[in-house]
Amino acid sequence: MPASAPSLSLTWTDHLSGCRGFLVVDRLVRGVASGGLRMRPGCTLDEVTGLARGMTLKEALHYDPEARYVPLGGAKGGIDCDPRDPEAYGVLVRYLRAVRPYVESCWTTGEDLGLSQDLVDRAAAEAGLVSSIQAVYPLLDDEPGARRRLADAFAVEVDGIGLGELVGGCGVAEAALTALDRAGVPHRGTRVAVQGLGTMGGATARFLARAGLTVVAVADIKGTIVNPAGLDVEVLLAARDGHGTVDRAALRPGDRELPGGAWLTADAEVLVPAAVSYAVDTSNQERITARWIVEAANMPVLPEAERLLAARGVTVLPDVVVNSGTNAWWWWTLFGDVGPDAPEAFAYLRRSMRGLVESMLTRAQTDGTTPRAAAHALAEERLPVIAERFGSYR
Template sequence: MPATSPSSRASGTAAPHLQVIWSDPVTGRQGFVVVDRLVRGVASGGLRLREGCTLDEVRGLAAGMTRKEALHYHPDNRYVPLGGAKGGIDVSPADPEAPDVLRRFLAAVEPLLRHQWTTGEDLGLRQDTLDEAVAELGLASSVEAIYPLLDDDAEARRRLAEAFAVQVDGVALPELVGGLGVAASALTALGRTGIAPDAARAVVQGFGSMGGATARYLARAGVRVVGLADAHGTVVNPDGLDVERLLLTRDPLGGIDRSRLGPGDEETDGAAWLGLDCDILVPAAVSYCIDADNQARIRARIIAEAANMPTLPEAEAALLARGTVVLPDFVVNSATNAWWWWTLFGDIGADAEEAHHKVSTSMRRLTEEMLNEASRLGVSPRQAAQRAVDTRLAEIERRFGAGRPLTASAGGRE
């Protein structure tokens, strides 16, 4: 873990509402749930599987979820943002024991899943795997805790199930909406540089749901995707990779099929993505991958944080000082979460065009507002976005009451 704690990104100094540390009785692996804040008794945030995952990491991610939820608050929407939460298990998704560790963890935190914590796929965990595991517990869904807030939970569940069945050119809609939002945010920032999309180059680290969809929508906007990195290395082509072919032939964990590389495509080492010459750099895989040392290799004008907490504070300060725009994670990658709730609450239907319009317009608006405020105040995009979060959280608290107790964590321990 890096020397600088990611919890330095947590909003405010108040303790989270709840922290849970679980130890697997079979393997000794640890799992964590952090509920940062409750709104109307419920919090939202995904569950990740990552060897080396820590409580501090999950705490920072939960605070980030509070921000993502708050940013999409609009009083006219049916969807009212929830509080933020996150789960994590210290196990590699490739570990043969991971499925059983996951099941035991979910069984241990079942009361939270039923009543307070709505969760979904995250790093190292696919939604279909999670759905199978929660079904074994007798839960209707990994978001069962939200059902009491719905006017018609059966209709809402039907709508979400239909949305999950929608395919867009060979890829499921829920695997696309997050990356669509990342691409919309990056393209909004690119527009302010005066560089046309068809003159721009992008590099994406990570080719799973978020990275793959980001690459697809950047390429469809005319951007040349000149580098893609997965767990096995980096694939490059200065003339642009055939994103669509590689997307439709990747493995379930986002691995690129090297047998499907085209003319001019070359393989290089896994760290090469960081220093490739490009306009847009998208870290879409792991946290803490841009640090105070390796940030000096970055040549991009724009960093769009598709992953959670990929850039450490010292690195971001250095990047901003030399003119690189860092679009913060809790803005850039917030569309997946928002799409779930827009669909479940009925702000949009189970329709790809509706989803595309809602995600694109919302993300472009949020990004434009953030960058305008940063320019007006002379602060970083992250600071400007945090100001928007604080304003919306105050509005939510006025409407629903404070979502975080004034005392220390209820039953949590470190």
């Protein structure tokens, strides 16, 4: 889809630390846009601009005229700061104070790379906000009921992990499983490597392992843990810290430690980059032997690298579809398409993701294009329909 100028783009500088933060609103629908807030060293305005555009596409791709879920525009926030820095929380609070008028009026946000939802909620309260998603409240028919429903959903736990932390990975896993099923590849015996064991990567590893796939490699900030016979995903998840780093004391005798980039060359059919953007570039893509790359992270494969991968027969399932489940689940729950119940949420999410991935892959096959081009084409067809029905503000 051709890029257009965003509705809003701003850069903020923290007067105490010198850290910079960014907010980009790509598009408003009914005056509101949706998109998470990330914190990582090296975050840039260009990065946040691309992510905001991606959020516009994700909203459009999940548009269902029969659903209660009202599609929003796309936005994103980012802070150039290491979330492990002792001063990071103060930077987060000051950033939210600075952008408070936008959160109150038009930008609904939540956790993204480097930040948990609990941390965002705590900082938002300290910054004087009612909620990080309060801009959407005027669009609700029953605001108190909707807020209770979402709060109840976030209180649900499944095997010790919150439902809000699991839905995104469930969607990523379903995208991968749909591609395998279309290709006639059995789940059992299919090997997968995951980069990042935080909220998205950890949940994805859990759902793929429970579907019968063998997780042979996971990477965190300390390096890559591999075991050709299969890693014990549940043990690794239980041994994570708050940033997704695994305590190496939990490793089994057959588990080995390799450098951080080893996940790329793992002997696996499926790669799941679930951490940083720009992880796969033109130089390291040639070492990939997997058949599918499933983008759980935002923008992990550079465009030129994707072209080279496609020429080698490697299919990239794009982030705008693959990792859209978390955002969609928030709104399905808030607007009342699903209740605060894990089985109901997972079933609804799986149906939606499977239908979306099937549509994308069928379109790609029909048009002779990549899945990303097909996803963008689907979004381009839906955006005018959304704008005609709900109006847009640019």
